[in-house]
Amino acid sequence: MDAARPLRVVFGGDAMLGRLVGKAIARFGHGYPLGPLAATLAGADLAIVNLECALTACTTPWPGEPKAFYFGAPPAAVLSLADAGIDLVSLANNHALDFGVQGLRDTLQALDAHGIAHAGAGENLAGALRPALLERDGIRFGMAAFCDHQSDFAAAHDRPGIAWIDLENPARAADDLRAALTTLVEAGTDWPVLSLHWGPNMVWRPSPRFRRLAHAAIDMGWKIVFGHSAHVFQGVEWRAGCPIIYAAGDLVDDYYVDPGFRNDHQLLFELDLDARRVLKLAMRPLFIEDCRTAPAHAAARDWILERMRALCRDLGTHTGIEGELLTSLPQ
Template identity: 30%
Template structure:
């Protein structure tokens, strides 16, 4: 992690695993405590009363838990009376949902959701506030967005029969102007999301680095000086030498310190602490998490997290059990229903469409076909396959994870696509086989019994 050179915001950070206060880092829930976790909720309309084959089975799984978690990747408001507007910066699409989604999420079984992601401020502060109002109205606990950084970064709490649950939400993928800030001097705080800033560098071979150095030196305005021979700054991008070409990330030390403090605080006031991150890095094309991810996940567990859930890349990544706590490096998609999403003028322009001729749906289909930047299109089958996981604790130890493979109807027409059902046996086995392969580097063994993945941690994983 790079040194902090711009201020002293990190100087008081403590060792994450060393504190000893009332409500320490130990899990403290009643036997049989269960958590259901899913990935991204790109949902734009109420679904529980519709005709969606197999969805009832999924809803039953969501209801059979003390806490049911998902990432709400939309803004909820009635566009007919909405006072805000689509922002020039947006997270790839202007995702909106009807106000009826609030009670419908509750009817599905969700009682706690994360808010920090690249769509949090697609519709400005007005959209963020209206979404908070709808969730509050329906008794759904949410974290990750607020009127300033202190509020956005704070844990929020859910009371359950088996223990008090804290949720802390942040995003490593976000639009720059959506980042919340605290007051400073006379300047007020800024509404937005809780951000984990990452400095990305590109790793190249020594020969490539030398070529980049020659290009930089030849550019007008370059002024030579003392420099690190192992890195080059060119057009705002940092290049470094390494053994494998790819991307590397350094987490901002101030953001890390603030997140760890909020994890400690959340656990001190709760029996069980969920931490969640929305991050697309290194890209939606990658089945592997970014290089900083495992180091950072371990620190979160050491600070008091009982479960760490990542979402964002729209596909599954591996599962790790660290010190008896589950780490999901991506749970993929849970719902990808994009029916009620006005595209906004900027999005029409970005995809070469004319709002006087083309429809919002045609823009959305084009966006999904192209994907994000160099990522493959979101029409790839793996983006429509995921899992619902049930996490069970006994005697304050992780007893079992059950992994139900789901598919989101990729082959169905646009109006019916994106709603989950339990995957048929051959497809479900393929999903679980892929998850076995992705989890193996983390030392995780997944058994498959009756079309369900099962993880039972051994004593070694609890140390």
Template identity: 30%
Template sequence: MLSLITVGAFAYLIQKLDPPREGDKGGGLALPPKIEAMSKPPATTIPVTPEKPPATESGAATAPPEQSPGVKLTFVGDVMFGSKVDDLLQKNGYDYPYKHVKPYLEKADITVANLETPITTRGAAQEKEYVYRSSPQSLPELKRVGVDLVNLANNHSMDYGVEGLLDTLDYLDAQDIKHVGAGRNSDEAYRYVIMEQKGMKIAFLGFSRVIPDTSWYAGKSNPGMAETYSTKLAFESIGKARAEADLVVVIAHWGEERKAYPVKSQTDLARQYIDHGADLIVASHPHVVQGFEQYKGKWIAYSMGNFIFTTNDNPNTWESMILEASCTKERSCDLSMVPILTKWAQPIPMVDEARDKLLEKLTNLSVNAQIDKEGRITLGPTRTVPIEAEEMPPVKKETGIVDGTSKTAVKPPANGTKKPSDSDKAADPKKAEQSKKSEAGKTTETSKKPDADKTQAGKTGESGKTQGTGKNTEGKKTTGDGAKSSEGGKKSPESTKKSAEDPKKSTDSKKTNESSKSSGEARKTEKDRKTSG
């Protein structure tokens, strides 16, 4: 009874406090205000919590893919410490060349240069117009400023013969400076060097298509250069490097001196290197800067110019660059450059108008690249770049030096001393007479030696220049060292003289005419023979 009274009293109290609302049927119990409000849809939008990343089978969330950390590579052009450069080093100290550029070389993970000189105090000067050698005392400072690797595949590394090259290898090893492009045999010359930074393996290789004499070619049992007149070994080495490394860099030596645009052999080789697995190509030899090209997403720097070298009166040879490449395991590189003015063997970063002019110049020289005011190199509009005809490679001979004019040994000159010029050699009356006959198109004798025939035929058919003076017919003075172009082979004047004096070695006029008509074919045959080798 008491319970019933209590419930009735409670119901009566509720009714008094909360009377029936309009629309309510009967008097029943109304919901408490708070409970009623919560049961209705919200009047405003409630913030939605972001969805979690999709879970893997194990239940862990999958993070977005991260790009691998980049490795910074820095490249500079031709470096040489002999001749007048040595005079400056003796006067100002071995740190003299680096006073304005040391920070750029030090901050890179790996810094690379083209060493355009043997490091030696021994050896016999090769028979070529200019020869160089540099003191071993120049290497410690090169290492100290951050240079980690050098390319030796070029037309000066054997200026003092095999002995000079072997000394160079030993001195570099002693300073822990890695080297590519030359070796004690062909295996070592074509071998790639792998350097690891930030968990990334970078393979470096060095090749040259500018070699004065075939005796400089590395062989199975003889020291020499990694040449690419025949590309078989180079392509094989690139392929092996790609299988082992995260990035493959080719340091090339090629082209024609003082030419602003690449010759056909440069563009052909660059693209073939990439087709066989190279990810980045940085090159030298013209002694002037050339433009950039991106091919299949890979960058090509056709010529870096001089970095530490002798100075001549051609201002184009004073222009250089420091090339910086930020590369990843995805085999891609972002490039930027620092414009450099190099005079008296001391490279200095350009500023203001001079800097802007070189950046604009390089943009105009590039195939499909553009360079902004900060030096960043990006893909740009494709331009029609004049690709010049390829010059002749050296022709193998049984004796003599292709780039020289004498088969006899000479006394080693002072470092970088100029040999007698071709104009001096042509002053010989007999040679002058031979030159006149050649210019008039009166070929009167042809050597029976197959290689000599090919040398003469190739010159007449491909370069169309005169023979008989012993002159390097395609040569032009270089920009940095003054040497003539050593890409082409040359017939020794002594062999020409012997051919003229020995009637047994003369051919009849019919054979002479046939030789003249088929000169281009003879040269092509020789080239094919070398390529297939």
């Protein structure tokens, strides 16, 4: 490895490629939703997102309690991820089984066929808990993924599903996180990443309980906490030089834009690191419009930067502005 060259790891929030996004892909091509970000994503050494839909032609919804929304994208939508440079996705979320076990199996098959690693769901509990392992320039990354809602999606020893975690039981949750970390440590991982699909929608700040859990995760040895689910970004926090991304927001979707939350105003999180430490965190403002995500225009960028600076300040995190990016150094 060239010791003078840090690696860049990019985290994006929820990628929902179904409904109107799927129709846009069919009309304009698979490069449409993330094409404006492809240079940034593919230019990173590792690009990680939460896949907030099934990749399937199945139209039979999950047979459990009816949901307000079911997110399914055509299998070919996997090319939107692959061609944009996405390397790894979390599947531990409340939409992975929206179209049942068949939808999950189709998703796994599509990702595997295009070399996109995944964690957080599988054919059984062991598969759902199995971490994704990737190496870049001799540095080993590993990610385990959990979700705290949609408990009926939970994998079991004899049932496909997601890695569900009971955050209402802190002791049990800590045991689950510790077990997952042990697996990554035994695999020789330099950078264990904890992906958490947690908490309510449209909430700007992590709860005290979530902050305690994130702190405990770093204290036990996780090096990066990658949170998502809120559909808006939350402030980042440093602990022992390790970043906690409480909520990465959305990467692409077709959702109704709430004027009070401006959930079309988003961020991409970019970490520069070496084998031992994070060197810098940069946050790139994004704007989602017509099922397509691009670098934010000036007015949106100013709003995002101001909002994120305030949210970070609330968590004791110092930030600065470098050109169009918001940056923070380890604290």
